[in-house]
Amino acid sequence: MIFAANFKTNHTRKSTELYIEELNEKLGAKKPEDRVYLFPPATALDAYEGDFKVGTQNAYPAVNGAYTGEIGLEQLDEFDIRTILIGHSERREQLGESQENVAEKFAFFQEHDFEIIYCIGEPLHVREKGFEAVMQYLLAQFDGIDLNYDSLIVAYEPIWAIGTGRSATIEEISTTHRALKKAIADKPLLYGGSAKPANIKEIISIAGVDGVLVGSASLDAESFSEMILA
Ligand code: PEP
Numbered sequence: 001m002i003f004a005a006n007f008k009t010n011h012t013r014k015s016t017e018l019y020i021e022e023l024n025e026k027l028g029a030k031k032p033e034d035r036v037y038l039f040p041p042a043t044a045l046d047a048y049e050g051d052f053k054v055g056t057q058n059a060y061p062a063v064n065g066a067y068t069g070e071i072g073l074e075q076l077d078e079f080d081i082r083t084i085l086i087g088h089s090e091r092r093e094q095l096g097e098s099q100e101n102v103a104e105k106f107a108f109f110q111e112h113d114f115e116i117i118y119c120i121g122e123p124l125h126v127r128e129k130g131f132e133a134v135m136q137y138l139l140a141q142f143d144g145i146d147l148n149y150d151s152l153i154v155a156y157e158p159i160w161a162i163g164t165g166r167s168a169t170i171e172e173i174s175t176t177h178r179a180l181k182k183a184i185a186d187k188p189l190l191y192g193g194s195a196k197p198a199n200i201k202e203i204i205s206i207a208g209v210d211g212v213l214v215g216s217a218s219l220d221a222e223s224f225s226e227m228i229l230a
Pocket of ligand 1: 006157162163164192193194195213215217
């Protein structure tokens with residue numbers, strides 16, 4: 001299983017160090033085949049030691065240059081960051097990233113051999129239209145994305161379940177993952193959206209779920225490690 005923690009705009013460099021210290025104490029008990037990823041904010045990126053990979057929540061598709069407020073490959077290379085989240089709904093919706101922007105970013109980081117966790121997810125009004133509309137919406141988020149890329153992990157995150165405390169139902173996750181697996185073949189498929197210690201066992205036991213991308217419940221090392229060890 002894959003367990004990925006997205007801190008979003010939470011934690012500082014100092015609190016990330018303390019988090020990692022605590023996580024490392026717990027990870028000794030994790031199954032060797034389970035993979036853990038941490039996505040701290042950009043100011044806390046560093047070459048940390050531990051049984052996990054550190055990735056960036058975002059970066060600009062350039063080595064360096066005049067992109068005010070952004071970080072590029074050069075800044076990631078400094079800490080040997082080789083993993084990136086692309087397509088998160090908060091970047092699509094709040095930062096205005098279009099499918100074209102997302103695909104351009106994907107192509108750049110693919111070219112530089114990054115491991116990419118590529119996020120897709122539908123808003124509530126689309127879910128309410130029914131399954132066919134959901135799949136049409138989700139599959140359009142693969143436009144311009146090379147689904148044959150070896151280092152690709154897909155995360156299905158229904159937007160209405162993100163940060164709301166309301167996870168998708170087992171049935172919703174199961175049917176959506178089954179349909180998505182047909183498009184992405186053997187690539188790992190994570191679920192994201194209010195995954196937490198109380199529902200993790202149920203979620204990871206669903207066929208077609210290869211792990212979870214966790215926001216709120218990953219902010220506390222105790223809670224995230226409880227999910228990994230569940
Ligand atoms: C996320 O934003 O990737 C996420 C899954 O958030 P949460 O776990 O808080 O719903």
